[in-house]
Amino acid sequence: MSERTTSSSWALGIVQALEMGGVDCRRLFTELDLDYAALEDPDARFPQDGMTRLWRRAVELSGNPAIGLNMAKVVRPASFHVVGYALMSSRTLKEGFARLVRYQRIIAEGADLSFRPLPDAYALVLAIHGDRLPPARQSAEASLAYALAFCRWLTGRPIRPLQIDFQGGPPEDLQPYQQVFQAPLRFNAEHYALLFERADMETPLPTANESLAQLHDRFAGEYLARFSESRVTHQARQVLCRLLPQGEPKREAVAQTLHLSQRTLQRRLQEEGTSFQQLLDDTRRELAGQYLAQPxxxxxEIAYLLGFADPSNFFRAFRRWFDVTPGEYRARL
Structure with a gap:
């Protein structure tokens, strides 16, 4: 059964953040049966649930539920694996975040990222999934703190988001959150998210380098392909992309193409944290964004390419995905 994993580069950032909070991670790794030496191996990966247990124990040992915010102090591109360098060489933060979303699974498979245009802002939206254990909120808070600190470091400017959204209720002590984010905080939100001013996302980056960006894209793409090929989710997505222009693909057809029974396909997708319906929806959403960028x-035509027999179903689905109509989305592009 395949479990979600986290890259050693991201795990190392977490360890540095926890050690800053006074946690003895070497001892903690032994206690949790995790391999401390593997933190130095750039290709090593840690089980998602192992990282969840690490966060939980670190909170117990330090007595500090806001310990995840220390991630803002360990900013270095290597924490994002090759993706950090791809982000650095992007033209703008907007372009960098598009890369971050594309290659997110290299860093950690337990997180889903999306970068959405809003009427007067951009939102980096984060969903954290557990494997067998529910995810630690510190994991999401660490990701938000790190992403914002990375933006500030990359631009050399004290970027202040318009708002920070948190899924859970407010913590007892808000002070560490106010200090790290320096922006309005909203709790009990639908997702974890950073909301940025459009100008901050569209300003050219001092580290931009087109030829380096292409090189990093190639590295990241190859890594992701190696990493994904063994996954049924990846194989099923490729089949869906081929079948969609002929109409909505049936689970049976996808299972047949992959030489699996429908039941096995469903079980393997479930083990990888998705379902056939969810994968179909995600694939359509991803393709819709790509197709609308082609004037x-x-x-x-886009509705039919996505396998919708009735265009009104496409418009409904699109509004659900992006909160705008396809026409409005294209106008913004």
Missing amino acids: NLTLL
């Missing part, structure tokens, strides 16, 4: 495709 020569009409909205009707």
Whole structure:
């Protein structure tokens, strides 16, 4: 059964953040049966649930529920694996975040990222999934703190988000959160998210380098392909992309193409944290964004390419995915 994993580069950042909070991680790794030496191996990966247990014990030992915010102090591109360098060489933070979303699974598979245009802002939206254990809120808080600190470090400017969203209720002590984020905090939100001003995301980056960006894209793409090929999710997604222009693909057809029974396909997708319906929806959403960036495709053609027999179903689905109509989305592009 395949479990979600976290890259050693991200795990090392977490360890540095915890050690800053006075936690003896070498001892803690032994207690949790995790391999401390593997933190130095750039290709090593740690089980998601192992990282969840690490956060939980670190909170117990330090007595500090806000310990995840220390991630803001360990900013270095290597924490994001090759993705950090791809982000650095992007033209703008907007372009960098698009890369971060594309290659997110290299860093950690337990997180889903999306970067969405809003009427007067951009939102980096984060969902954290557990494997067998529910995810630690410190994991999400660490990701938000790190992403913001990385933006500030990269631009050399004290970027202040318009708002920070947290899924849970407010902590007893808000002070560490106010100090790290320096922005309005909203709790009990639907997702974890950072909301940025459009200008902050569209300003050219001092580290931009087009030829380096292409090189990092190649590295990241190859790593992701190696890492993904063994996954049924990846194989099923490729089949869906081929079948969609012929109409909505049935689970049976995808299972047949992969030489699996429908039941096995469903079980393996479940083990990888998704379902057939969810994967179909995600694939359509991803392709919709790509197709709308091609001005020569009409909205009707895009609806049919995504396997919608009735265009009104496409418009409904699109509004659910992006909170705007396809026409509004394209106008923003």
